[in-house]
């Protein structure tokens with residue numbers, strides 16, 4: 001066992017933290033989120049220059065060939081700064097999926113452009129009626145000459161309004177709930193028949209309801225085998241969950257630091273409120289959550305790297321459930337211990353709190369993953 | 383022991399129910415049920431309607447225009463109003479400043495202010511908290527210096543709820559600095575139109591404008607607007623904080639929210655193409671809140687009946703009801719956001735305006751839910767934070 005960062009990871013962490021603390025103050029984050037696109041292209045180019053966009057992309061495809069632990073280091077720092085640029089959508093979900101399952105020509109066309117910061121992606125899988133069920137796909141793709149025609153609706157597609165290409169899952173065989181019969185397509189965001197209802201998100205990001213009506217795509221837009229995309233989607237989502245777990249870790253640590261500082265400085269009844277034992281114990285419980293969150297973020301990353309599907313899913317669900325619960329506790333209590341100022345938009349605390357709530361609702365909340373984990377127990381041998 | 387309401391109470395419920403059904407404007411109840419924004423006029427319209435009926439101040443003694451209801455009747459009224467989707471009667475006038483004026487005010491103050499509170503002519507807000515004085519309210523610094531027939535008030539109040547609409551504010555201000563901090567505080571009634579008052583909005587975490595900073599710069603307040611004695615304002619403040627117990631638990635509002643949660647869980651897709659309510663894991667969580675709410679409801683009724691029978695004035699019970707009531711409101715709001723899954727993610731503030739006809743995102747009922755969950759975090763902070771409530775129980779009731 002070795003829980004240490006490699007020297008390279010340590011350097012990555014340092015340089016990213018420095019960059020963000022210099023360039024990404026809360027007020028500048030607010031300005032980015034309020035800008036027309038909801039993030040800064042300039043920052044994106046800087047992240048490319050720092051080499052961050054290629055971390056999880058294989059060296060052969062122009063990246064750095066890192067794994068989920070490298071992504072964890074990045075996401076932890078992005079979480080703390082509440083970065084709104086589309087890192088997870090473009091790099092972790094988009095790039096990661098193409099690197100793992102794309103054809104040679106898809107990789108060639110997209111991966112270097114992602115690494116270079118020239119292209120943005122979005123991942124459109126969930127649907128209005130699917131809740132968190134990964135196999136629930138009602139969007140259809142029908143063969144159309146040599147290519148396909150896509151019809152359907154995708155729900156809350158993060159970063160879709162600025163994406164150049166969208167990964168779209170669609171049913172090519174079977175019933176709406178079947179794992180078999182799902183295919184994955186790489187769709188040009190400007191293709192005819194793609195329309196979007198874009199909007200801001202509760203955590204300062206952007207997303208869209210994406211409608212596909214008779215969207216014609218060529219045979220070369222299929223990612224992986226026809227009817228066989230479910231395992232690819234699972235891996236993509238697991239990679240995404242591991243990234244979000246690390247992001248939650250960065251936020252939880254930041255919230256705890258801010259709250260601890262507040263307990264030491266806020267005076268009521270002639271003393272710092274941190275003198276009150278009720279609050280001391282609360283702060284300790286929050287710290288326990290943070291310590292365990294780090295452990296579980298590591299479990300999630302290890303899970304995302306794991307070759308065995310069952311192990312991978314088990315570890316990832318455990319982490320998402322545990323971190324979701326911890327995030328809820330820490331977020332709520334950080335607000336509580338700040339008193340009135342905690343429920344204002346002015347302080348970053350409420351923004352961290354809201355981001356944690358949205359992370360919980362993404363790729364299955366704590367209860368959903370507790371359920372997945374629990375259902376697995378039935379299959380265990382006595 | 384008998385858990386049933388008496389025949390008279392049941393008849394009373396029917397009377398209230400029928401009246402509200404007939405009098406509450408449908409567009410207002412639609413806003414409340416749909417989680418839409420309420421404007422000043424929505425609150426005022428309902429206030430005036432109830433005032434005409436003589437029901438706007440259920441807790442007031444009849445001599446001042448109250449209906450003379452028992453505590454249990456008041457509870458029934460609260461529940462019926464909440465269930466019907468009535469806007470709450472804002473507490474600052476009716477439930478906060480009015481009882482103080484009745485108890486400590488002089489005849490002129492009673493005569494002038496009470497009828498205007500009842501009719502809704504004056505909208506009141508509360509000026510207690512300051513940036514440096516929240517839980518430790520007695521450390522407040524806003525100063526009132528006597529000059530002839532006036533006090534000159536300087537200082538800053540904050541977290542002032544709906545002060546942007548207010549005509550009057552009741553203020554705790556320091557009139558002396560000797561002795562214990564509690565000893566030099568006075569209770570003043572201040573016209574919001576007085577020169578020198580500035581109201582600045584504070585944006586809350588859900589993006590809404592509900593609270594304000596209120597700045598006082600050489601504000602002249604007639605000495606006639608002092609309630610009770612100079613330097614004895616803390617007595618008024620304490621009286622006010624401990625006064626209004628019916629409604630503190632928010633049982634009526636919780637019941638309405640529980641009903642809404644169940645409706646949403648029936649409409650939302652759960653796993654396998656079945657409605658969410660059929661997911662036992664989620665349903666168990668609804669059941670748990672409903673059981674907790676039942677415990678709260680009967681605790682509340684026990685407290686109210688004891689009060690009605692004139693047994694000792696409830697002390698720690700008010701704190702217990704506040705803590706549990708807010709925890710349940712928060713749990714309900716959390717479950718509602720959770721119920722809509724990824725549709726808790728979009729932020730579409732336009733959708734909170736009744737009559738907005740743009741293209742919504744997801745189901746109509748989803749739009750307000752995340753903001754509501756975020757907003758409800760306030761309930762364990764305001765009105766004496768839940769930590770402070772527990773301190774009160776520990777000290778006053780348990781003798782720790």
Ligand SMILES: Cc1cc2nc3c(=O)[nH]c(=O)nc-3n(C[C@H](O)[C@H](O)[C@H](O)COP(=O)(O)OP(=O)(O)OC[C@H]3O[C@@H](n4cnc5c(N)ncnc54)[C@H](O)[C@@H]3O)c2cc1C
Pocket residue numbers: 266268269273276278279336337338339340341343507508509510511513514515516517518540541542543544593760763764765766767768769770773
């Ligand atoms: C939405 C909203 C509306 C409000 N409306 C009004 C209004 O209209 N008028 C008005 O005057 N005020 C209003 N308030 C103010 C409210 O009463 C105060 O926020 C509250 O008293 C807490 O004070 P504070 O915010 O300064 O927090 P602090 O008192 O600084 O408390 C910070 C944290 O420390 C804890 N704490 C403090 N002392 C102790 C202790 N001794 N033991 C254990 N824990 C402790 C608190 O519980 C809290 O968690 C409103 C507040 C909110 C959030």
